[in-house]
Amino acid sequence: MPLVIKDEYPKKLFRDDGKRLDGRDVDELRPIKMEVGVIKNADGSAYLEWGNNKIFAAVYGPREVHPHHLSKPDRGILRVFYRMATFSVFDRKRPAPGRREKEISMIIADCLEPVLFLELYPGTCFEVFIEVMDADGGTRCASTTVAALALADAGIPMKSLVSSVAVGKIDGKKIVDLSGIEDKAGEADLPCAITWYNEEISLLQFDGDMNLDEMNEFLKLIKESLEKIHQIQLNTLKSKYLELKEESAKKEESKAKKGEN
């Protein structure tokens, strides 16, 4: 039977003043908040709030590979498991992972692998678990971004961070960082990720229609937004160490005071 409220979206996705429904300009990102070290048991972890998206990522490894036949004698492997909570979407999602989740897991693993030195870890695996608690469009980009942060938090050698964002098209206008409604109602959706060590594209998918000129414009638009996201990632990682520094300074201070007494 259907739900009481139907999952409908408005026909018009721009306000009269030309801004988007949530008040953003066409090239404006939603508010982004990141945190690292949020899951104490994990080797590395990160939490991301990107608009209404709320995502946890945790890294375990290098550790033994289960099942064993997946391990490679000459290099480590990276496994990513992207999952959505049952309550993260409008219609309750079935608890078992579906085809979409498995595909996105693979896409994200392929995207992150280039920045790791897997050849240094033969016979082992790194496992990245991504849990989407609340979803509102662009979860694969947000997940890639937060997974890269969790890998860095785990202290795993990386060539660089990876940042990701989607661009799209509504009423012929190019927009950055599609929300859930814009994703469903828009004409085009192009999620994309960059590996910063070589500034190349490591995740790319596209659904919709565009011509060659539009593609060129999209790629230019993406770069600007990715730089903003990269900066937030870097600041988040740095702030953890600044906090640790402050903590140890405080400890030193109280020790010194005790010594005086």
Add this chain to the structure above:
Amino acid sequence: MMDVKRLISKIERNYIKSNLLKEERIDERGLWEYRDFKIRSDIISSAEGSADVSLGDTRIITGLKYEVGEPFPDIPDEGVCTVMAELLPVASPLFERGPPDEQSIELARVVDRGIRHADCVQTKKLCIKENEAVYILFVDLYVINYGGNLIDAGGVSALTTLISAHIPEGKIEDGALEWTGNYITGETIINELPLVMTYGKIDEIVFLDPSLPEELVSDGKLSISVTENKITSIQKSGAATFSFDEIKMLCKKSLELGKNLRKEFDLWQYKYKPTI
């Protein structure tokens, strides 16, 4: 405090045990003291109710979703409320991917029974039209970090989620389901507030709220759910045995602790507040 994630050494085991024999705990708590609870509600915008509960290092996020379905033939005017739990692999190296294992099913079932037999959810309020349409509520628990005693944290998390509920109110008109424009909130569907208290046992020593290292060395556990003045469900798990006197004592203790906790939590403060 020990940094235990997975294995626990014999030395650590003996240390925990010898401390408990002196009625001391490795995190300096008393035997009948909880770690700090932190409760936040309505944090998931896609869910019809949600809670984020921490108990020490344990953290559980719970969300509520609903479906409209046909009632069971023997209770044609009552809705259904089910609890599911997932021990996410993010939460501990001890948890693996895959379908729910024994531990997560036990967590879900103990929390579920604590609620079900306590006159907590008023299932008659979840009826849209007799014999035709009722609400099916799904309370899904996701363990984000495993720091011991999932059951007590899960119980508070599920209860807070139900209190924060805001489910679109439906009516059946000309055979079609429609929204009245109002919401059914936790205040309407929740009556009693059951709380569950878990005790660990090592040899002859019993203590409240085992942390992860304590849970790993415990012989077994006893979980007791209580409402204001009734015991509503009990679960003994693990290979420990409890004496008759111990069980009597723990039941009495649970009712006392329950009264204090209910006052301390003041769970009705987490009821749904519409944003204007």
